[in-house]
Amino acid sequence: MNPDRAVGILLFLLAVGYGLEALGLEAEYLADPLGPKAFPLLLAAVLLGLSLLMVAFPGPGAWPGFPAWARQGVALLSFVVYAYALVPLGFVLASSLEVGLLARLLGAGWAKGLAAGFAFALALYLTFVFGLGIPLPLGAWWPG
Amino acid sequence: MDVLTQLAHGFAVALTPLNLALAFAGAFLGTLIGALPGIGPVNGVAILIPIAYALKLPPESALILLAGVYYGAEYGGRISSILLNVPGDAGAVITTLDGYPMAQKGKAGEALALSALSSFIGGTLSVVGLTLFAPLLAQWAIRFGPAEYFALMVFAFTTLASLAGRSPVKALASSVFGLMLATVGLDPGSGVPRFTFGQLKLYDGVDFLIVAIGLFAISEVLVLMEQTFLGRGGAIRVETTLVSLKTFLASLWSILRGAAIGFFIGVLPGAGASIASAIAYTTEKRLVDREGTFGQGDPRGVAAPEAANNAAAGGAMVPMLTLGVPGSGTTAVLLGALMMFNVTPGPLIFQNRPEVVWGLIASMYIGNLMLLVLNLPLVGVFARILAIPRWFLVPAIATLSFVGVYAVNNSAFDLLFMTGIGVWGYLMRKFGFPLAPMILGLVLGRLMEVNLRRALAISGGDWGILFSSPIAKVLWILALLSLFFPWLVGRLAKAR
Numbered sequence: 139m140n141p142d143r144a145v146g147i148l149l150f151l152l153a154v155g156y157g158l159e160a161l162g163l164e165a166e167y168l169a170d171p172l173g174p175k176a177f178p179l180l181l182a183a184v185l186l187g188l189s190l191l192m193v194a195f196p197g198p199g200a201w202p203g204f205p206a207w208a209r210q211g212v213a214l215l216s217f218v219v220y221a222y223a224l225v226p227l228g229f230v231l232a233s234s235l236e237v238g239l240l241a242r243l244l245g246a247g248w249a250k251g252l253a254a255g256f257a258f259a260l261a262l263y264l265t266f267v268f269g270l271g272i273p274l275p276l277g278a279w280w281p282g
Numbered sequence: 283m284d285v286l287t288q289l290a291h292g293f294a295v296a297l298t299p300l301n302l303a304l305a306f307a308g309a310f311l312g313t314l315i316g317a318l319p320g321i322g323p324v325n326g327v328a329i330l331i332p333i334a335y336a337l338k339l340p341p342e343s344a345l346i347l348l349a350g351v352y353y354g355a356e357y358g359g360r361i362s363s364i365l366l367n368v369p370g371d372a373g374a375v376i377t378t379l380d381g382y383p384m385a386q387k388g389k390a391g392e393a394l395a396l397s398a399l400s401s402f403i404g405g406t407l408s409v410v411g412l413t414l415f416a417p418l419l420a421q422w423a424i425r426f427g428p429a430e431y432f433a434l435m436v437f438a439f440t441t442l443a444s445l446a447g448r449s450p451v452k453a454l455a456s457s458v459f460g461l462m463l464a465t466v467g468l469d470p471g472s473g474v475p476r477f478t479f480g481q482l483k484l485y486d487g488v489d490f491l492i493v494a495i496g497l498f499a500i501s502e503v504l505v506l507m508e509q510t511f512l513g514r515g516g517a518i519r520v521e522t523t524l525v526s527l528k529t530f531l532a533s534l535w536s537i538l539r540g541a542a543i544g545f546f547i548g549v550l551p552g553a554g555a556s557i558a559s560a561i562a563y564t565t566e567k568r569l570v571d572r573e574g575t576f577g578q579g580d581p582r583g584v585a586a587p588e589a590a591n592n593a594a595a596g597g598a599m600v601p602m603l604t605l606g607v608p609g610s611g612t613t614a615v616l617l618g619a620l621m622m623f624n625v626t627p628g629p630l631i632f633q634n635r636p637e638v639v640w641g642l643i644a645s646m647y648i649g650n651l652m653l654l655v656l657n658l659p660l661v662g663v664f665a666r667i668l669a670i671p672r673w674f675l676v677p678a679i680a681t682l683s684f685v686g687v688y689a690v691n692n693s694a695f696d697l698l699f700m701t702g703i704g705v706w707g708y709l710m711r712k713f714g715f716p717l718a719p720m721i722l723g724l725v726l727g728r729l730m731e732v733n734l735r736r737a738l739a740i741s742g743g744d745w746g747i748l749f750s751s752p753i754a755k756v757l758w759i760l761a762l763l764s765l766f767f768p769w770l771v772g773r774l775a776k777a778r
Contacts, residue, residue: 145713149455156462156477165472170735171743174469174476177731181461188455197449202712206508210708213507214701217500220684221697233681240677243507254674262685272336272689 141201146192153189157182209243216240228277233259288632289413292640296648301346304339305645308350309652315351315371316358317664320506320672321499321679322371323355324612324718328494329679331619332686335491341623342641348619349642350649352612353405353595356555357653360397360588361664365390373555373591376563380576380583387579395525396533396581397588398657404541404589405650408596411545413643416632420604423629428736429748433757435730438551438607440761442719444768445553452715459710460723461730463488470728471735483695490618492687492700493724497717498611499683500704505711506676523661525581533585536566544590548597551609555591555598562590596646603627603639607726611718618725 160178204210216239224232234255241251266272295301315326327348334344359374364381377397384393426434443453466477467487478484540562547558566586567576576583602608606628608617620627620638631639657664687700707717734748741747749755 141713159477163469163474163476165469165474167472169471170739172471172735172738174472174474177734178462178465178476181458181465185455185458185462188451188458191451192455195451197714199714204712210504210507213504214705217680217684217701217704218698221694221701224684224688224694224697229685233684236684237674237677237681240507240680241673244509244673244676246671246673251673251677255677258674258678258681262681266685266689270333270337272333274685274689 140196141199142192142196146189146196149185149189149192153182153185157186213240213243225275226278228280229274230256230259230263231277233262285413285417288417288636288640289644291636292642292644295342295637295641296346296644301343301641301645302648304343304347305350305649306652308347309354309357309649309656312351312354312356313358313361313653313656313664314667316355316374317361317370317667318358318670318675319362319366319368319370320502320675323352324494324615325499325502325679326351326355327612327615327619328491328498329682329686331491331494331615331622332690334619335622336689341620341625341635342638344623345616345620345625345638345642346645346649348616349599349646352616353592353646353649354653356405356592356595357398357401357657358664359591360401360584361394361657361661362668364393364397364584365665366668373559373594374588375556376559376587377584379563380578380580383577383579384581384584389579391523392525392529393581393584394661395523395658396529397584398523398654398661399525399530400533400537400540400585400588401592401657402650402654403537404544405592405596405653406647407538407541408545408548408593409643409646409650411593412596412599412646415549416600416604416639416643419600420629420632423605426605426629426753427751428733428740430751430754430757431733432730432737432748433754433761434605434607435726435733437757437761437764438601438609438722438726439719441551441553441764442609442722444764444766445557449714450765450768452713453719456710456715456717457719457723460720460725461727462723463493463720464724464727465731470732487728488724489690489696489699490622490724491690492696493703494615494618494721495683495687496700496703497707497721498615499679500700501707501711501717503676503680503683504704504708506672506679509672523658529581533582536570536582536586537589539565539569540586540589541593544593545597547590548594548609549600551601551607553594554610554612555594558594558597559587559591562586599642599646603631603642604629606631606729608722611721614718614722614725618721621725 160175160182163175165173216236220232220236234252237255237258238252242248263274266274315321330348330351334347355371356373359370360377362368362370363374363377364385367378367382369375369378381393439457443450466484468485469476475485543562544558547553563586566582570582598610598613602613602617608614625635625638684697687696737747749758
């Protein structure tokens with residue numbers, strides 16, 4: 139199937155879902171003639187029209203390739219882990235590992251990436267905490 | 283002269299040590315961000331907002347810093363265009379056409395010097411334009427009622443849609459995504475929670491900043507992950523950056539025409555630096571390219587687009603400040619930043635917050651001077667920065683995004699949300715949806731709905747009020763015209 143057509147169908151579903159959710163909105167008192175649902179319904183209608191246009195008149199486009207999906211997947215997973223590990227590990231350690239991993243994914247060696255990551259993370263930490271006065275987590279393992 | 287007194291007050295704001303330092307920091311970081319391919323002004327501004335916010339800067343100081351990054355990036359973009367044939371940002375794509383051939387002929391220093399001067403002249407003239415034009419536009423727009431505002435915002439979306447990407451349908455869909463995201467949270471009119479799915483976190487709405495950083499910076503990281511970068515960019519040495527008076531004078535008219543074109547295109551909603559530089563280049567090619575030297579290292583082919591993209595950055599400030607309706611992705615992010623600082627741009631800003639507008643305008647005169655110094659004698663420093671390997675640059679952008687988002691609320695949820703938006707933005711790019719309309723929709727969504735509801739409250743529910751006044755009618759017609767503009771141009775091009 140043409141990619142525009144497939145995306146159009148998804149957007150059609152999004153518009154319908156969003157519109158149905160909007161239909162259910164009721165205000166207890168009405169401060170204005172439109173109320174909370176008119177604008178969302180208008181948006182749903184516009185998106186519905188646009189999605190139908192995409193299905194009816196799709197562009198000539200080919201499906202985009204995802205040549206690096208594995209690398210990107212690992213990177214995304216590391217972002218999620220980073221979000222949870224930031225406080226227990228502390229900013230400097232978590233960021234050094236993150237930079238090291240991403241650098242490795244981009245073709246640099248582990249040692250080079252981790253070293254650059256540590257230098258960068260330390261510099262950022264010092265700049266933020268002592269230069270700008272913005273606190274960053276030190277890590278649960280840090281004594282004291 | 284009223285404008286001059288106001289401007290003098292602005293200089294009093296801009297010349298305080300803090301604001302001078304911030305203008306310099308903005309100019310420096312802007313040049314850097316512009317010079318590095320891969321991070322454009324939008325990413326740079328988005329990543330710096332949380333820092334400005336966490337520092338509790340006053341709004342005018344924050345805006346001076348962020349705007350400095352914006353127009354500074356238009357200076358920096360030319361460096362890698364000329365030296366590497368790789369545009370540093372979207373506004374500098376055209377500069378490669380004659381800039382790189384000049385460098386190949388051994389005239390890299392001349393190209394850099396001439397383009398820095400062109401950038402300075404274009405940038406400064408557009409600030410003069412902003413000084414004179416913005417108060418007038420604000421005075422005129424003060425008569426806008428809610429119906430006119432609604433029509434104006436529709437106009438902004440349609441021009442952006444017709445110019446932002448290949449498909450106006452996809453660009454409009456992108457703006458609807460942003461508008462939909464803006465409806466999440468408590469309804470401003472009735473207090474009903476909308477699209478929150480019972481999540482208390484979402485009652486305040488979606489955090490603009492997290493969306494901006496996720497959409498631009500994280501999606502950019504994902505795009506950059508598609509390649510591996512084993513080699514390191516070679517360091518480039520730039521010896522002398524001088525341009526002869528003769529070459530400069532020969533390009534002067536091209537610079538001035540480029541500046542005028544850039545300013546007016548910048549003022550138009552939807553059209554930014556990249557379109558301005560392209561139109562300036564084609565205009566010069568038609569007007570002065572008699573020997574067919576354009577594309578082979580003609581200095582005028584470097585001067586005109588560089589004057590235009592810097593002038594466009596100043597011009598784009600006009601609608602953002604005076605109407606509260608930005609015309610591009612970066613000015614939308616700037617507007618979102620101002621709203622975070624509780625400043626609402628619009629015609630009243632000149633009366634209510636003169637220190638913010640005039641402080642900004644004055645700082646832009648100073649910033650352009652600083653940028654001239656940074657980009658003439660010190661251009662070699664930035665040229666050497668181009669040698670930073672990509673395997674370090676990409677993780678560095680990711681880490682800076684994390685720190686920025688984390689610094690605002692200290693929340694892990696925000697980091698996950700930002701990552702999610704980043705994936706969404708990446709998919710949008712892959713399927714040909716432009717990102718700028720979405721951020722514009724998110725920034726304008728609330729305002730658009732409030733104005734629509736106000737208009738219909740005035741008319742007692744009659745939708746006809748949206749089309750009743752002459753100004754509103756003109757805006758609706760312009761919106762329709764802009765939507766069919768690409769199609770019309772296509773037909774005309776075929777007819778030839």
